[in-house]
Amino acid sequence: MSSLQFNAVLLEISNQLSAEQLEQIKFLCRDMIRKRELETIDTGRKLFNILTERGRLGADNKECLCELLREIQRHDLSDKLNRFESQSGSTDNQPDDEEKAKLDIATEVISENLGKSWRKLGRKLGLTDVKLESIYKRHPTELEEMAVELLKEWRKIRGAEARTEELIKALRACQYNLTADKVEHRLATR
Template sequence: LDPSFNAFLLKISNQLSEEQLNNMKFLCRDTIGKRDMEQIKTGIGLFQILTERRKLGTDDMGLLRELLTQIQRYDLVDKVKYFETFQMSTVNQPDTKENAKLDIATDVIADNLGRNWRKLGRKLGLTDVKLESISKRHPTELDRTVIELLREWRKNRGAEARIEDLIKALRDCEFNLTADKSYFRPQSHGDLGKRCLATSKTPWRSMSGRTV
């Protein structure tokens, strides 16, 4: 793991009281199991197990934020959010407008893709090893799995990540309905809707059912 991430977790651990740690352990009991729960004496011990079980990582701090929120340590929640923002700012990214389009498409795809996420992942160029790693992070939460998938793709592509490439991959997988939803929802961002309409492989139907 990134040494800065480990140092950050250590700082969070040092600011937890014994009662707060016990409450966090209780909230994670189904994930860590009774035996391991009894052996955890520090926050860093809890974080280590969550990391080993792929519930916590530099690109997946949602569970940590949720736990800290549940024990009402909102000051630490803010620190986690700041760390996440800092991590993202160090990654080469597309411009703000393109990022906004990709953010919207990510939400749409997460809501619609379901169990077909591996097929899309392979089309986007992710390895089977990476896909297996993603699947273990959220084995029962498909929407979060899809978000992780698209986050990995965007990280790999960096500044070259484009909404058009994402839509093309969806169409190549024959996920045309999801592609249509992802394409047409971001019309508020400039002329994206017009460009998408011009390049779409399938006709778009108006509310009346007429092909346009």
């Protein structure tokens, strides 16, 4: 994982921390960071900089931050940090271009048709309830965006193994046959 990629993940995590969650992490860091320094920290970025300076955080040393995130019940962010390393370690972790195009079409159709039952599909695809809740919190009133985010997360998890056939099978298992039919029709007419 390059330094730039690692810092981008840290920035994303920082942006997703609420003020209360940041305070909780600071409380947990009392043995690592002096009180005076803790008082000056008002963003996740500042905290991550100090942890890096102390040798507690780095691209090859994420365990401390992962544990802190788990302690404040942000398993989704801890997973993001762990998953990013495993994805960036492999350059061949994406489906081929043909399958990517099919998945993009399927994502478009599903997001247009899924509606309020998006969580059921997410569970069928193997996403955790924590991940589903995180998606909901980011897009509480936008059903299409929730569906798009759900499918992005599934694609990240599956990597090169992501297949449209798997999506169609999950849709049918959830009794979303009309949506599955629409995906198949759009793929056949492209």
